[in-house]
Amino acid sequence: MLQYRRKSDTIKRKVRQNFLNICDSEVSESVKQWLRMPTFDSRQWEDEELLLLLQQMYLDLDFCSKFAININTLRNFLYEAYKNYNDVPFHNFRHCFCVAQMMYSITWCVDLPSKIGDLEVLILLTSCICHDLDHPGYNNIYQINAKTELAIRYNDISPLENHHCSVAFRILENEDCNIFQSFSAEEFKQVREGMIRCILATDMARHNEILQQFKEITPEFDYSNKAHVNSLSMVLIKVSDISNEARPMDVAEPWLDRLLQEFFKQSDAEKLEGLPVTPFMDREKITKPSSQCSFIGFVLLPLFEALGELLTELQDLIIQPVREALDYYKKLNEASKEERLHRKSIVSDNTDHSSENTPNVTPKSNSSTSIKMKKSLSFQNRTSSRSVDDEVEMGVDHREEIDVEIQPLEDVLEDIESGEEPTEVEVSEKALKFKISTEPTVCAGRKSYPGSRKGSREKVPNINNVDLVRVLQREKGKLRAGMLSFDQRNVYLGKKLSIDNPEYLDEVNKNYDVKCYNINNRNEIDDDECIISKETLNLNKRNSEHSVKTYISDEKRSILKSSECRSLTNVEKLKMNSLHSSPADSLTPDQSPRARSTSVAGTTDQPSLSKEKKKMSLLKNIKRSFNSRTFDSPDTLATDNKITTEGDTKPHQLCTTTTQETESLVETSTKSNRSIISRLKHFSEKFGLTMEKSPVPKTPKNNNSSSKRTTLTLRRTKMDSECCQSLESISKANTLPKVRKSMSAARKGWKFFTGKDKSPNSLDVWASEADFNKHSDNTSIPSSSQLKPDVERVELMEKTKSLTNIQTVEKEASSTSSSDEKQQQQHIHATKGPRADDVHGRNEPITKIQDIYKDHVMVTASNNQQKHTEMI
Numbered sequence: 001m002l003q004y005r006r007k008s009d010t011i012k013r014k015v016r017q018n019f020l021n022i023c024d025s026e027v028s029e030s031v032k033q034w035l036r037m038p039t040f041d042s043r044q045w046e047d048e049e050l051l052l053l054l055q056q057m058y059l060d061l062d063f064c065s066k067f068a069i070n071i072n073t074l075r076n077f078l079y080e081a082y083k084n085y086n087d088v089p090f091h092n093f094r095h096c097f098c099v100a101q102m103m104y105s106i107t108w109c110v111d112l113p114s115k116i117g118d119l120e121v122l123i124l125l126t127s128c129i130c131h132d133l134d135h136p137g138y139n140n141i142y143q144i145n146a147k148t149e150l151a152i153r154y155n156d157i158s159p160l161e162n163h164h165c166s167v168a169f170r171i172l173e174n175e176d177c178n179i180f181q182s183f184s185a186e187e188f189k190q191v192r193e194g195m196i197r198c199i200l201a202t203d204m205a206r207h208n209e210i211l212q213q214f215k216e217i218t219p220e221f222d223y224s225n226k227a228h229v230n231s232l233s234m235v236l237i238k239v240s241d242i243s244n245e246a247r248p249m250d251v252a253e254p255w256l257d258r259l260l261q262e263f264f265k266q267s268d269a270e271k272l273e274g275l276p277v278t279p280f281m282d283r284e285k286i287t288k289p290s291s292q293c294s295f296i297g298f299v300l301l302p303l304f305e306a307l308g309e310l311l312t313e314l315q316d317l318i319i320q321p322v323r324e325a326l327d328y329y330k331k332l333n334e335a336s337k338e339e340r341l342h343r344k345s346i347v348s349d350n351t352d353h354s355s356e357n358t359p360n361v362t363p364k365s366n367s368s369t370s371i372k373m374k375k376s377l378s379f380q381n382r383t384s385s386r387s388v389d390d391e392v393e394m395g396v397d398h399r400e401e402i403d404v405e406i407q408p409l410e411d412v413l414e415d416i417e418s419g420e421e422p423t424e425v426e427v428s429e430k431a432l433k434f435k436i437s438t439e440p441t442v443c444a445g446r447k448s449y450p451g452s453r454k455g456s457r458e459k460v461p462n463i464n465n466v467d468l469v470r471v472l473q474r475e476k477g478k479l480r481a482g483m484l485s486f487d488q489r490n491v492y493l494g495k496k497l498s499i500d501n502p503e504y505l506d507e508v509n510k511n512y513d514v515k516c517y518n519i520n521n522r523n524e525i526d527d528d529e530c531i532i533s534k535e536t537l538n539l540n541k542r543n544s545e546h547s548v549k550t551y552i553s554d555e556k557r558s559i560l561k562s563s564e565c566r567s568l569t570n571v572e573k574l575k576m577n578s579l580h581s582s583p584a585d586s587l588t589p590d591q592s593p594r595a596r597s598t599s600v601a602g603t604t605d606q607p608s609l610s611k612e613k614k615k616m617s618l619l620k621n622i623k624r625s626f627n628s629r630t631f632d633s634p635d636t637l638a639t640d641n642k643i644t645t646e647g648d649t650k651p652h653q654l655c656t657t658t659t660q661e662t663e664s665l666v667e668t669s670t671k672s673n674r675s676i677i678s679r680l681k682h683f684s685e686k687f688g689l690t691m692e693k694s695p696v697p698k699t700p701k702n703n704n705s706s707s708k709r710t711t712l713t714l715r716r717t718k719m720d721s722e723c724c725q726s727l728e729s730i731s732k733a734n735t736l737p738k739v740r741k742s743m744s745a746a747r748k749g750w751k752f753f754t755g756k757d758k759s760p761n762s763l764d765v766w767a768s769e770a771d772f773n774k775h776s777d778n779t780s781i782p783s784s785s786q787l788k789p790d791v792e793r794v795e796l797m798e799k800t801k802s803l804t805n806i807q808t809v810e811k812e813a814s815s816t817s818s819s820d821e822k823q824q825q826q827h828i829h830a831t832k833g834p835r836a837d838d839v840h841g842r843n844e845p846i847t848k849i850q851d852i853y854k855d856h857v858m859v860t861a862s863n864n865q866q867k868h869t870e871m872i
């Protein structure tokens with residue numbers, strides 16, 4: 001249901017055929033000129049025409065002659081790239097084209113080759129084409145939270161970007177597609193490094209890091225300094241990647257619709273799977289204008305303006321249009337806000353007359369309707385070729401199901417309009433636990449950024465010291481950021497959480513704090529003791545029949561007031577107090593001003609806070625108090641509020657813990673799928689609170705969703721274990737040297753397996769590698785893994801081997817055909833299209849092999865090379 005489709009073979013064949021038919025066509029002068037402009041509209045072109053236009057870019061920049069790129073190889077490469085983009089709403093082949101085309105426009109506008117050289121531009125253009133290869137339509141945040149195959153393979157470090165890059169080099173590994181085949185080993189190394197750097201730079205989790213670095217070097221930018229050029233290249237590909245809003249409105253808006261479509265699908269999946277809901281993707285939290293105000297204002301424009309500082313020619317070309325787009329969306333947002341206020345005043349007028357009997361709950365049907373109304377009214381003055389409103393309409397049922405008592409509608413709308421939702425960069429940074437730097441330090445004293453990998457070298461704090469109270473604080477952060485799933489939020493804000501006596505709890509909290517301090521010093525809290533998995537408790541169900549009522553039990557109160565609570569020295573208490581009084585102690589140095597104000601606001605007891613928010617604030621106090629226990633060294637007093645890279649995991653800096661840092665600590669220390677309920681349970685146990693079952697009747701719907709959830713969980717667990725087994729065997733083999741005595745031998749092997757002789761169909765047949773790759777990546781998409789037990793795979797391998805042997809024999813037989821015939825075939829392949837006898841003749845056994853792969857060998861396949869080697 002949630003899975004996107006791969007391109008169908010029929011469509012791929014058709015595009016290939018059409019491309020071969022037109023690839024020698026001359027592009028008219030007017031199109032050539034338009035192609036150099038950001039106003040270019042890709043919607044008017046078929047896929048094969050876009051391929052032709054990509055070819056035109058290489059030709060126009062004279063790359064084919066400058067780098068001895070064979071035109072047929074270029075065509076093969078472009079077609080393979082096309083083939084490896086999926087049919088997803090946004091991250092598809094057209095997006096890749098647009099990114100490449102924006103890079104091409106910038107190239108012409110600022111005469112990039114004269115500044116950074118032809119090779120760097122070749123690297124950039126090729127990177128743009130490859131930068132989202134095989135994108136599954138679900139971003140890194142999903143990959144990491146759902147622990148997909150890709151996240152596991154790449155250890156949560158830019159899983160998608162690593163995958164895109166890997167697929168790119170798989171394509172280039174094939175001689176027929178390797179546009180760099182004439183390069184020396186050293187040159188190829190440079191290209192590879194450059195492409196990896198560029199493609200990995202497109203991970204939005206690294207946005208601040210890359211932008212900051214670039215801004216630091218801009219005043220003294222030196223084009224002869226390799227590190228400076230590398231930094232510029234990363235900014236250039238990032239700019240191209242998010243440049244839709246620099247295009248004319250009628251070009252840009254359909255892209256936004258597509259993006260939101262992809263976003264909504266992901267957040268829907270997250271809700272269904274009980275994962276944290278990515279707030280900027282949540283159909284209940286964003287609108288088009290709110291999304292764009294936030295994205296353009298906080299992410300896009302700062303990046304564009306930074307580039308505009310260096311390349312001033314870009315001001316008119318792309319920066320001004322972006323400013324206009326921001327103004328446009330701001331106006332829409334304002335209009336929407338006014339409309340809401342107006343509606344609010346009407347509603348309050350009405351309720352003034354009939355308030356006595358009206359329960360203080362926002363009716364859920366009203367809620368949904370209001371959001372829809374708001375959206376449709378907001379957009380009424382703008383036509384769109386395809387509006388997300390349709391999507392929103394389609395989601396009515398689902399939304400009504402989940403739109404229950406989470407947050408009063410007005411609060412939601414205020415959050416939307418005030419842009420309180422965290423940006424993609426902020427959320428991505430949080431999801432990223434490590435950071436891979438593709439760049440040596442550009443300038444001395446470089447700042448550190450959240451998730452920096454550098455910190456991983458530091459001593460990891462004693463994770464056993466992680467306290468549930470801190471976990472709760474993290475969840476509160478998530479709550480504010482909208483990252484909790486429905487049921488998590490429901491339980492959190494859910495009405496049954498009642499702490500009877502806040503003052504008393506404060507006292508308990510203080511005492512507990514001290515108790516924990518002592519316990520931690522004794523190292524007695526075991527992480528596993530703290531967390532109960534959601535599978536075990538099975539409490540994390542949508543509309544769970546359990547609601548949590550907590551209260552303080554008198555007996556446990558006295559326990560908490562134990563004598564060890566008073567073992568802190570006055571000095572330590574003083575330190576704790578000084579920390580508590582620091583309002584900025586939850587800030588990271590590179591948080592945006594907006595994020596800062598949000599954080600500070602989050603710690604302030606504002607009159608407007610809802611009752612639930614106050615409770616959470618109380619819990620936060622507990623956490624703050626608890627944090628101070630880590631102040632066990634006098635050095636820590638000198639620590640300012642900065643979290644440096646090195647400090648990410650330093651125990652002594654826990655005092656300045658940010659939500660993010662806390663998250664990373666907790667994430668490091670705990671296994672991932674632990675539910676908030678289990679944390680609450682543990683928390684309540686620690687505090688002597690009890691959880692009560694509330695007599696909420698189960699609806700059939702709830703039953704269904706619960707059982708569905710359970711099934712999902714079980715399946716996932718099974719997959720994980722199988723996956724681990726397969727990975728173990730594969731990874732062992734992968735560490736061995738490649739069985740590749742020589743390039744020619746390897747290629748021969750490839751050809752045997754994939755039919756990579758000169759047959760006209762070679763591109764399609766060769767796709768088996770990429771298809772195979774895709775199957776292995778299916779787990780990057782929700783609910784799609786189909787792992788087979790190892791035994792079955794071994795059997796299939798055997799079966800495949802025998803088929804491959806047949807193929808080898810056939811290949812050997814066919815290799816006796818005259819070289820003339822081969823040349824002829826190659827010519828046809830490049831210019832005219834397939835020969836009928838080839839389509840149905842020699843390739844048949846290969847198709848069978850492919851079928852076997854498609855049907856059965858979908859395992860982990862983290863290294864396709866290994867598998868191919870085995871089979872050959």
Ligand SMILES: Nc1nc2c(ncn2[C@@H]2O[C@@H]3COP(=O)(O)O[C@H]3[C@H]2O)c(=O)[nH]1
Pocket residue numbers: 091132202204241242243244245256259291292295424
């Ligand atoms: N809200 C919003 N996000 C965008 C826009 N353009 C790009 N992005 C996001 O920025 C990301 C850049 O990397 P990706 O292409 O993977 O995914 C992109 C989107 O998630 C836009 O116009 N609006």
Ligand SMILES: [Zn+2]
Pocket residue numbers: 095099131132202241
């Ligand atoms: Zn992209």
